[in-house]
Amino acid sequence: MSKNIDFYYFSPTGGTEKIGIYLAKSISECVVEHNLADKNAPVENPKNEFSVIAVPVFGGRIPAFIAEKLKSIKASGKKAATVAVYGNRAYEDALLELNNILNESGFCVIASGAFVAQHSMYPELAAGRPDEKDFEDLSCFGKKILEKLESGSEDQIKVPGNYPYKPEFSAPATPISTEACCLCKKCIAICPTDAICISENKLKTDITKCALCMACVKACPTHARILPPPMSEKIRQMLAKFKDIRRKNETYI
Numbered sequence: 001m002s003k004n005i006d007f008y009y010f011s012p013t014g015g016t017e018k019i020g021i022y023l024a025k026s027i028s029e030c031v032v033e034h035n036l037a038d039k040n041a042p043v044e045n046p047k048n049e050f051s052v053i054a055v056p057v058f059g060g061r062i063p064a065f066i067a068e069k070l071k072s073i074k075a076s077g078k079k080a081a082t083v084a085v086y087g088n089r090a091y092e093d094a095l096l097e098l099n100n101i102l103n104e105s106g107f108c109v110i111a112s113g114a115f116v117a118q119h120s121m122y123p124e125l126a127a128g129r130p131d132e133k134d135f136e137d138l139s140c141f142g143k144k145i146l147e148k149l150e151s152g153s154e155d156q157i158k159v160p161g162n163y164p165y166k167p168e169f170s171a172p173a174t175p176i177s178t179e180a181c182c183l184c185k186k187c188i189a190i191c192p193t194d195a196i197c198i199s200e201n202k203l204k205t206d207i208t209k210c211a212l213c214m215a216c217v218k219a220c221p222t223h224a225r226i227l228p229p230p231m232s233e234k235i236r237q238m239l240a241k242f243k244d245i246r247r248k249n250e251t252y253i
């Protein structure tokens with residue numbers, strides 16, 4: 001496709017962006033990026049006829065503050081493909097929630113996918129994904145989307161999920177900073193919800209604002225930003241059973 005397309009994404013640790021941009025570039029060489037983590041500008045409405053929208057799955061839902069940002073878009077009937085990226089456990093109601101919000105925003109969702117990336121809280125799960133096989137799946141999905149666009153079809157798709165959705169995910173605790181913290185403020189700058197500040201020469205994290213998205217943990221240059229060890233242990237116990245399973249990517253078109 002020679003025409004520009006819009007690409008909306010939220011990717012605190014990079015997996016969603018890798019998957020979403022690969023799909024977008026398999027549809028068009030000219031991709032206009034909209035990073036939903038951007039705190040300094042409102043989300044722009046799509047200028048082009050087609051958008052790819054990719055978000056991560058948090059607790060079987062999409063992150064609540066990203067849902068709010070997506071609700072502010074006015075798409076006026078423009079077409080979109082949606083992608084929910086999850087860490088090999090389950091995506092549950094996330095894709096349905098994403099599509100319902102985008103339909104309300106005026107998008108005509110013609111294709112959707114649930115793709116797997118390394119788990120951002122437990123990196124041993126789906127380690128190394130997306131991998132070569134995932135990129136093959138994305139190319140194949142991209143081709144099918146192009147064919148559907150070229151056919152002019154406006155057929156909307158049905159995706160799995162339940163309504164009412166699972167309860168909204170809320171952070172039971174926030175990341176903490178160890179003594180290795182050098183107060184470089186990279187975490188403050190990257191936090192998409194402005195949950196981190198400095199108080200009495202120490203980092204403070206507001207649990208009511210923290211989405212537990214892991215952007216601060218990923219960005220910390222001294223690896224001082226970590227999940228509280230009891231929380232990491234609980235997550236390991238919950239997720240270790242999914243380590244030997246390779247979830248397949250799913251597409252709906």
Ligand SMILES: Cc1cc2nc3c(=O)[nH]c(=O)nc-3n(C[C@H](O)[C@H](O)[C@H](O)COP(=O)(O)O)c2cc1C
Nearest residue numbers: 011013015016056058059060087089090117119120
């Ligand atoms: C707070 C939180 C909740 C998550 N919940 C789920 C989940 O319900 N199911 C799942 O399979 N993965 C879950 N994950 C893993 C992410 O969906 C996955 O790692 C995704 O790739 C993260 O996107 P990113 O790499 O763009 O940050 C969760 C991750 C976080 C940080």
